[in-house]
């Protein structure tokens with residue numbers, strides 16, 4: 107099977123590495139990729155968000171499967187365009203990708219499907235902001251209603267902080283989504299979904315704030331771990347039955363069946379799971395550790411999802427133990443990152459690339475905010491953390507920063523569900 111992966115992050119690097127371990131895969135291609143994906147796949151310098159450019163590449167390469175990583179091309183309809191030229195594509199249609207692209211659409215689907223989620227209101231004019239803030243908080247949850255790579259969210263008990271963020275978004279012409287705060291630890295559950303058929307992956311937890319102890323602004327994700335030792339047995343099945351299957355069924359009934367990876371971001375409160383958000387693709391940085399644990403060859407399940415035969419593919423199997431992702435970010439991230447710094451010591455297995463590039467002289471340099479994802483594996487979470495951080499400590503990138511507490515609360519038994 108010849109597989110083309112679209113995207114340029116550590117998530118795509120992880121997908122390529124998992125695909126490269128599948129004996130059915132005979133060739134791997136990536137567009138546009140990064141300096142790390144170049145070591146595992148043939149690179150094509152194509153804009154992932156340009157339907158015309160991706161379709162031209164697909165016509166040229168004639169892959170057996172296209173896998174689209176990021177949300178932007180999915181929301182823009184790149185998967186529809188690939189399918190139109192007759193090539194199986196892993197990734198939802200533009201209509202189904204609205205589950206991530208439009209928070210109003212997602213809320214409507216959840217209401218119709220009877221799925222628990224936060225109460226929400228859209229504010230689209232500054233004149234309505236103060237009265238709307240009075241109906242929420244503390245704690246306030248203020249989201250950019252447009253795609254913002256995880257950086258459009260502010261969660262704060264300080265009304266002024268929440269108000270400033272909302273006012274800044276409105277000034278840019280972005281509608282603001284105010285949500286009630288959902289209590290309880292968060293879970294990212296990724297599911298392969300093909301119409302009404304659902305196959306869950308291992309549950310993971312992302313660390314979204316930039317600093318240790320969940321301090322500082324939100325980011326695209328600074329690290330993750332899997333599985334979750336604090337999650338009760340049966341919770342994954344409960345989430346599949348109470349959340350993912352009803353939403354998948356509702357989307358079929360609306361005439362926009364979901365095909366691809368449905369990512370349920372949930373808070374596990376005392377009344378059970380409630381949806382924080384849905385995404386229409388693999389999450390980053392959770393994918394990097396989740397795929398580290400995968401035993402089943404990946405390409406078969408992605409192709410089955412893309413061709414409507416997931417029901418025949420069976421469940422996924424997983425290694426014992428735990429995996430941890432630690433993100434190394436460039437100076438000033440999540441603000442505009444400093445780029446062009448030379449990266450040293452990143453050759454160990456499990457060091458995945460995101461914002462990296464090769465300079466003309468061959469040096470590996472930083473080229474984005476989240477630069478590397480370092481994946482550790484171990485018999486338990488504590489040893490997986492040790493493995494990840496021993497690799498992190500070998501890497502030198504001037505000005506970089508990373509969290510030192512990825513998975514620490516879970517390893518120390520400090521995470522619990524409110525009762």
Ligand code: GLY
Nearest residue numbers: 312327389390391
């Ligand atoms: N882990 C957050 C995201 O992928 O959006």
